[in-house]
Amino acid sequence: MTPWRVPFPKFGVGPGLERCALVARELGFDLGEFGQSAAVIVGSNGKGSTAAMSASVLGETSQSVGLFTSPHLFALNERFRIGDDDISDDELADHWNRVSCAIETCGVAETIGGFEFLFLIAASWFKTRECAFTIWEAGIGGRLDPVKLISASNLALTALDFEHTELLGDTLADIALEKIAASPRGARLFVSERAAPADSNVRDAIHAFCLEQSIHVEFVSPSTSAPPLFGEHQSGNVALASKLARALAHMSEEQVAAGLAKTHWPGRLEVLSREPLVVIDVGHTPDGVSVALDGFRELSGARDRVLVCGVSHDKDVAAIVDRLAPSFDDIVCVSPAHKGAPAAQIAVHAQRANPRAEITLAESVADARTIALAKTKSGAIYVAGGLFLAAEFKAVHLGRDPGALVFF
Structure with missing residues (x-):
């Protein structure tokens, strides 16, 4: 298109x-x-x-x-x-x-x-x-x-x-x-x-x-x-x-x-793969992130979980990360190419919200996906924090160039 x-x-x-x-x-x-x-x-x-x-x-x-x-x-x-x-x-x-x-x-x-x-x-x-x-x-x-x-x-x-x-x-x-x-x-x-x-x-x-x-x-x-x-x-x-x-x-x-x-609505707790379980969600407000996280917990069950987190710089970064980070022991922080807040900023909020978590900074969404997959072979990866992260991660997953995506 x-x-x-x-x-x-x-x-x-x-x-x-x-x-x-x-x-x-x-x-x-x-x-x-x-x-x-x-x-x-x-x-x-x-x-x-x-x-x-x-x-x-x-x-x-x-x-x-x-x-x-x-x-x-x-x-x-x-x-x-x-x-x-x-x-x-x-x-x-x-x-x-x-x-x-x-x-x-x-x-x-x-x-x-x-x-x-x-x-x-x-x-x-x-x-x-x-x-x-x-x-x-x-x-x-x-x-x-x-x-x-x-x-x-x-x-x-x-x-x-x-x-x-x-x-x-x-x-x-x-x-x-x-x-x-x-x-x-x-x-x-x-x-x-x-x-x-x-x-x-x-x-x-x-x-x-x-x-x-x-x-x-x-x-x-x-x-x-x-x-x-x-x-x-x-x-x-x-x-x-x-x-x-x-x-x-x-x-x-x-x-x-x-x-x-028959409803199909991509990006909303969308399952990209089953083994490991990879789920993306476009939620971009604190409450939206919280309710979607409840759904991910239900989907992932007792599996080990890795969070890939990226938030737009014009959203409430601290509040969104605060809702996500406490539920994960492994967190990969990344800045989406489109309007992404710096990965280091996300990492600071994640560490503050969950001091026990292992925090990794990724250089790109493609790098974040590689890191997350290396961390879990049969666990669950949750990609959350905003629309642009979800879209870019799905593009990488499908072998597309996330840099070619056009928004506003």
């Missing part, structure tokens, strides 16, 4: 909805037209998994389902999917050019953000292909996220964590309100109990907001069915996905179960 390079900075000159709405009108459609057959997923963790499961379940209706998610592991095309297929290079080029021309015509090339650009490509493609349903994963927030323009009839809030606090607020209640503000008046909002436990101030804040905005809110307990993706935390996402799909289409229990079973 073509190594697409987004020609705009990720967030442009800052959050805002006017640019996207203006460009969509230039493209000849109103984004709100998606609303009645659309679902939007907001949250700090679990958005992509919930979106993928929702789309997979709706696929059992035999109607076309568009799915827009972020980020991607290997190719930008992964962010845009209809049914089981990512957008082709030819179709991506077509809609890339359409949206680029509309941006120039509207005079917002100097202000629009890369995420807005990709969102508009998804909207243009889904509109052209006349998708019966569309599923949209929000970016950072909700109130000023492009997905708000969808005016989705159904939304879900997955899990919350302290992230982008300079934009979203300093408390979980503030963050929750920023995210659920993607909801239009009269919408239906499904909230994971993991995001808003009973008797919490987060739940109280959500209740008050929904009452004011005439939004029907339902707090959703984790599913008792076995999730299609590894990790107990996925039970909450299963429950949300099932609710969203059944709110959009009349579906039997058998259809829901069949759709869930």
Whole structure:
């Protein structure tokens, strides 16, 4: 596939909805037209998994389902999917050019953000292909996220964590309100109990907001069915996905179960090999890392464990390493080529969090993989700390050049 390079900075000159709405009108459609057959997923963790499961379940209706998610592991095309297929290079080029021309015509090339650009490509493609349903994963927030323009009839809030606090607020209640503000008046909002436990101030804040905005809110307990993706935390996402799909289409229990079973979502406790067990995870917030680690413990059982740890320099390095390091006696620290914090910095935090651990610094992700494999022949290797480490490690594992990966 073509190594697409987004020609705009990720967030442009800052959050805002006017640019996207203006460009969509230039493209000849109103984004709100998606609303009645659309679902939007907001949250700090679990958005992509919930979106993928929702789309997979709706696929059992035999109607076309568009799915827009972020980020991607290997190719930008992964962010845009209809049914089981990512957008082709030819179709991506077509809609890339359409949206680029509309941006120039509207005079917002100097202000629009890369995420807005990709969102508009998804909207243009889904509109052209006349998708019966569309599923949209929000970016950072909700109130000023492009997905708000969808005016989705159904939304879900997955899990919350302290992230982008300079934009979203300093408390979980503030963050929750920023995210659920993607909801239009009269919408239906499904909230994971993991995001808003009973008797919490987060739940109280959500209740008050929904009452004011005439939004029907339902707090959703984790599913008792076995999730299609590894990790107990996925039970909450299963429950949300099932609710969203059944709110959009009349579906039997058998259809829901069949759709869930077909879900494929790379990078989330993804098993790369069984002997030794090698697992990668893209979690990049402290809470996301913690819940994924629980899933890895379940997968690895009593095996000896080696951690390969690399964190992006713009994340909370100390907090993420603090959640991971105490569970491993062998830790290989590495700086991913894309936005990686220095391996030595990760090592300092790892040693502080787990003084008994043997710490090794790797020169590259390929070197980290070699070191980890040498440390265990029949044990388990866990690759965790962020998206870029997971993607680069998987690339090396598959014999690809991690330096050729293109993100933002």
